[in-house]
Amino acid sequence: MYSELINTIEQLQYQSISEERKITLQSLIDFVQQKTDEGKDINLNFICTHNSRRSHLSQIWAQAGAAYFNIPNVYSYSGGTEETALFPKVAETLINQGFNIFKIADGNNSVYSIKYDDDSLPVIGFSKRYDSAFNPTSGFAAIMTCSQADGGCPFIAGAEKRIPIAFEDPKISDNTPQQSQVYAERSLQIASEMFYVFSKIKK
8 A cells, every 4th residue: 555545544543433433333344244254245335415525435445444454355336316526625635645546537527546556456436326337236235424315315226235324524614724624534534434344354
């Protein structure tokens, strides 16, 4: 992994996770552990309303966490109840935290290559519906990263398990002097929780 990203990961030990959140995350740990025990692919689809902020942060940190703890066959995806765009501040935040990110295609819904080391496949970041052809159609965990999407999607076709782990939206800081700090803090919170999940997996 990139050295700057390792520096960020080393900060995660200072991020406290409450007992309440650990209980919330247990369903995700159980899903990953079950698939690991069965030797099956672990497909994780992180879902939020606009697929622009929290779902991308969760997708990217989950993929990095799986790699860091050498959990094989983990494939992270993301989607929304509607298609918008990956919010540029998310990409900027992740670059500042050590990821290598560049645009593959520019436009209203730009496509990004997001890498945590030079020799791994990139996470492809762009906004899409959760049921996009880019995402798995069956056997995946639908991980609801915002309460609005959780409430608005009572049924996710093809999902083997539905896991709500809502995060507060960093969008509340947009157009304020605190924006960079809030996005960085939310990214680190999500990172710490994804790394906690994969640290608990027994191979």
